[in-house]
Amino acid sequence: MASAAQFAKMNGLGNEIIVADMRGRADRVTPGAAVALNTDPATRFDQIMAIHDARTPGTFNYIEIINSDGSMAQACGNGMRCVVQALAAETGQKIFTFETIAGILNAEEHADGTISVDMGRPRFGWQDIPLAEEFRDTRMIELQIGPIDAPVLHSPSAVSMGNPHAIFWVDRDVWTYDLDRFGPLLENHPIFPERANITIAQVTARDAMTIRTWERGAGLTKACGSAACAAAVSAARTNRTDRTVTVTVPGGPLLIEWRADDHVIMTGPAEWEFSGTFDPATGKWARDRQDVA
Numbered sequence: 001m002a003s004a005a006q007f008a009k010m011n012g013l014g015n016e017i018i019v020a021d022m023r024g025r026a027d028r029v030t031p032g033a034a035v036a037l038n039t040d041p042a043t044r045f046d047q048i049m050a051i052h053d054a055r056t057p058g059t060f061n062y063i064e065i066i067n068s069d070g071s072m073a074q075a076c077g078n079g080m081r082c083v084v085q086a087l088a089a090e091t092g093q094k095i096f097t098f099e100t101i102a103g104i105l106n107a108e109e110h111a112d113g114t115i116s117v118d119m120g121r122p123r124f125g126w127q128d129i130p131l132a133e134e135f136r137d138t139r140m141i142e143l144q145i146g147p148i149d150a151p152v153l154h155s156p157s158a159v160s161m162g163n164p165h166a167i168f169w170v171d172r173d174v175w176t177y178d179l180d181r182f183g184p185l186l187e188n189h190p191i192f193p194e195r196a197n198i199t200i201a202q203v204t205a206r207d208a209m210t211i212r213t214w215e216r217g218a219g220l221t222k223a224c225g226s227a228a229c230a231a232a233v234s235a236a237r238t239n240r241t242d243r244t245v246t247v248t249v250p251g252g253p254l255l256i257e258w259r260a261d262d263h264v265i266m267t268g269p270a271e272w273e274f275s276g277t278f279d280p281a282t283g284k285w286a287r288d289r290q291d292v293a
């Protein structure tokens with residue numbers, strides 16, 4: 001059995017996050033441990049953000065992102081805000097540079113407690129997303145679900161925010177769509193060789209939209225930060241909105257700015273719930289004593 005590692009159960013607008021402290025150790029959180037933690041209602045999560053020792057000079061830590069099905073993700077905006085809040089509380093530092101499998105990213109905790117994460121540059125090339133076949137213009141790809149002559153969802157925008165996203169534009173309230181039925185089919189559609197995060201988006205003003213997301217490897221979530229970024233850049237790219245947008249997810253609002261230098265900045269809150277220790281090999285866990293009522 002591996003020695004126990006510390007964790008904090010947190011959330012970013014209801015996106016359920018476990019921040020696992022894997023610093024100073026060589027092992028990793030196994031897919032089996034992730035699945036076991038997700039099976040227990042008390043530790044059910046959408047992503048584990050595993051904080052490892054830095055691999056690259058100039059970065060604070062290497063962050064590994066694990067979905068609740070045990071698969072790896074390249075980006076997690078809400079999880080990064082949780083990591084920043086946890087490390088800022090521990091160190092007093094406010095500005096961080098992290099490394100993930102997708103590259104280097106910067107983040108900052110503001111005086112009001114909100115956290116901004118530089119989610120990097122969006123990529124629109126079909127091979128970068130990736131898509132299984134060539135689309136010259138990924139602002140609108142050929143994909144639909146429902147009856148062939150009256151599709152329920154169709155012609156999404158596709159984009160990579162480090163991870164693959166498809167954004168379906170809708171005119172009606174996003175809650176009127178059966179995303180838990182369509183989500184798994186679209187996530188696993190052969191057009192997405194690495195699967196995809198599936199979002200439905202209703203634009204309500206030049207600076208506002210509402211979205212719901214079926215996350216790759218995690219299912220329906222209350223918030224998906226990278227999807228909010230993907231929806232914002234796709235909306236601006238198709239002239240539905242300006243480049244600064246409030247994206248309301250089921251958990252609340254996120255401010256997304258697609259800057260002139262092409263970087264996408266996501267700003268929102270993070271919340272600590274409780275802490276404990278767990279076995280990164282098996283997922284067996286215990287709550288910290290001071291958290292026990």
Ligand SMILES: N[C@@H](CCC[C@H](N)C(=O)O)C(=O)O
Pocket residue numbers: 015046047067072073074075076077078079163164197215216217218221223224225226227
């Ligand atoms: N909740 C996240 C996105 C998590 C990763 C995603 N499920 C994937 O596999 O790409 C966010 O806040 O960005």
